[in-house]
Amino acid sequence: MDENTGIPVPGPRCRRTVIDHPRVSRGEHRAACPSPRGLPGRAPCLVNIHGGGFVFEGASSHFRHALTYAKKAECVVVYVRYRLAPQYPFPYPQEDCYAALCWVHEHADALGIDPERIGIGGDSAGGTLSVTSCMMARDRGSGIRPLFQLLIYPWLDDRNVSESYRRYTDTPMWNSALSRSVAPLTNPDPSATPLAYRSPVEAERFDALPPAYIEVAEFDPLHDDGVSYAKLLKSAGIDVELHETKGTMHGFDSKVTAPTTQRMLKNRVEYMRRLFTGSSCGKIN
Numbered sequence: 001m002d003e004n005t006g007i008p009v010p011g012p013r014c015r016r017t018v019i020d021h022p023r024v025s026r027g028e029h030r031a032a033c034p035s036p037r038g039l040p041g042r043a044p045c046l047v048n049i050h051g052g053g054f055v056f057e058g059a060s061s062h063f064r065h066a067l068t069y070a071k072k073a074e075c076v077v078v079y080v081r082y083r084l085a086p087q088y089p090f091p092y093p094q095e096d097c098y099a100a101l102c103w104v105h106e107h108a109d110a111l112g113i114d115p116e117r118i119g120i121g122g123d124s125a126g127g128t129l130s131v132t133s134c135m136m137a138r139d140r141g142s143g144i145r146p147l148f149q150l151l152i153y154p155w156l157d158d159r160n161v162s163e164s165y166r167r168y169t170d171t172p173m174w175n176s177a178l179s180r181s182v183a184p185l186t187n188p189d190p191s192a193t194p195l196a197y198r199s200p201v202e203a204e205r206f207d208a209l210p211p212a213y214i215e216v217a218e219f220d221p222l223h224d225d226g227v228s229y230a231k232l233l234k235s236a237g238i239d240v241e242l243h244e245t246k247g248t249m250h251g252f253d254s255k256v257t258a259p260t261t262q263r264m265l266k267n268r269v270e271y272m273r274r275l276f277t278g279s280s281c282g283k284i285n
Helices: 060-072 092-106 125-139 163-167 176-186 223-235 259-278
Strands: 015-021 024-032 043-049 076-081 113-123 149-152 212-216 240-244
Touching: 043 060, 043 092, 043 125, 043 259, 060 076, 060 259, 076 092, 092 113, 092 125, 113 125, 113 259, 125 149, 149 259, 163 176, 163 223, 212 223, 212 259, 223 240, 240 259
Parallel strands: 043 076, 043 113, 113 149, 149 212, 212 240
Antiparallel strands: 015 024, 024 076
16 A cells, blocks of 8 residues: 555555467466545546566556556556566567456456546557557457557657667667667567557558557657657547657656656646546447
């Protein structure tokens, strides 16, 4: 229990569920569910997917942000732990997160959430997996359409030809040299994963995807990924809110008390609250 918020902290008592998926071998999925006191019986929900280059577990800052989202946006946060490369390369992370989204939607009553007010989001690799979960839900006819995509400096372009990718080869926290070194671990067999799910900006279509909040960092090889995705969504008639943070690097919000982090957390929460209270899409008719 967080002493300041009264919200359960993700830990040993996380909800644990084993999900079978036809395209991936049996695996265990864990979801921590922090929620503030006094929420209504059918509360809004954020499916929160952590970053880490598809190879690392979430950091303490990811948990802190989940607590902030739960308290400030007044929602349940389902924190997804997906299987990691190199033991589980693509498409395992994509399938895990999509299966988790489906499970949350199907078990909305048990979780005390409104199935028509489920948003999905994450940072870096978690942003990738949020996008692919939305695409998979659409492409597979699940009938699930998340209320929004909350994407924080997401990785979305596997072509590695953008100006920001060429420019930021040695920046702290993440850079294009690291991207090149991780690629063989995360995606050793590109033919095993559809192009849209390993490089979302190369997808053939962007219609019927949820509105998006996209945040990019200035000194980040992934800067142009988020900007490109924003343009593609806008071209498809999807509402997009793009924030280009200044003086920032990839992972800047791991410094949870920094002024820029606090400002962007406020923006994210305001966006979530606006969508949670002003829209009601979840199942596609």
